[in-house]
Amino acid sequence: MDSSSKIRIKKSRIRLLHQYYSYTGFYAFVKSSLGKLIIPISLFMIVLWLVHILVIDFNDLFTSITTTYDPIIILTIFFASESLLGLVPPEIFIAWADKTETPIFYLSILAMLSYLGGVFSFFAGKAISRMPSVYAYLEVKMQKHIKMIRKWGGFLIVVGALLPIPFSMTSIAAGLIQYRFRNYLLFGLLRFVRFYLYAVVIFNVF
Template sequence: MSSNSKTTSKKSRFKLLHQYYSYTGFYKFVRQSMVKSLLPIGLFVFALIMVHHYLIDFNELFTSIVNTYSPAVILGVFFVSESFLGLVPPEIFIAWAGKSSHPMLYLTLLAILSYTGGIISFFIGKSISKLPSVYNYLEVKMEKHIKMIRKWGGFLIVVGALLPIPFSITSIAAGIINYKFRNYILFGLLRFVRFYLYALVIFNVV
């Protein structure tokens, strides 16, 4: 096969993928997710600025937290949260890392724990898929996520890793449908990108 034929074949595959994601609403979903995420992120940053200037000195607050709780306790709480439905916003912990004695070290540890927590969530999902009663219950509760994972696979994991969509829930959904683990851990690495990008903003605000 000539190089021109290979190039044409690649372009055809990309075109077909583009058409598929357009027809199935993936691009619309990403746009909506980004719009929805920008507002809470903007409000969070604005609230941090207002609270810092008018109510609480974050330097004192996080100094108090550091003096009261060891880093191991704080990282442990974060790890549990990231492994089970992502109940606590990661931004709070990123702000804590920014005021710690070693910001980049703790930021990296947070990213590693979030990534590892997602993997645990993935295997929770795989375990759930083997329990009919629990599976049937969660399939209804997580119908939207499961449907989207089945439809878009890795691209939704990319969105879950980068945007403020609970990464744990996306990971559980991926496990429930037995999504290929090798691809999951590859796409999930973008979780690190999210933490470092958010830190660029939060470290300069708090």
């Protein structure tokens, strides 16, 4: 097979994937998710900025935290949060990293812990899939996530890794349906991209 034939086959596969994701509503889902998130995120950033200006200087707050608490404690809390449905917004910890002596180092640690937290959630999902009663309960509670990851697989993991939606939920759903672990690890690496992109904004704000 010559190179031109290979290119045509590749383009055909890409076209088929594009059609599939269009027909199954993946693009509409991403657009809807972004639309729903833009306003809350904007409001959250505005509130933070107002609190920073009018109530408490976050520079002083995070500097105080870095001198009061051992980084291990803060990183442990962050890992627990990322492993348990993302209870605390990662942006707060990114802002904390900016006030440490080595911001990029701690930012990288946060990104790694978020990635590992997702892996923990993935295996939690796999473990739950072997518990019929718990699985039946979560299958109802997480019906939307499970349905989407069955349809879109790796692309939904990419969305979960990049967008400000709970990455842990996506990871648990992937584990529940026994999604291929190697592919999960590969797509999940985009979690690092999200942290570095957010840091560009947050490091300049606070």
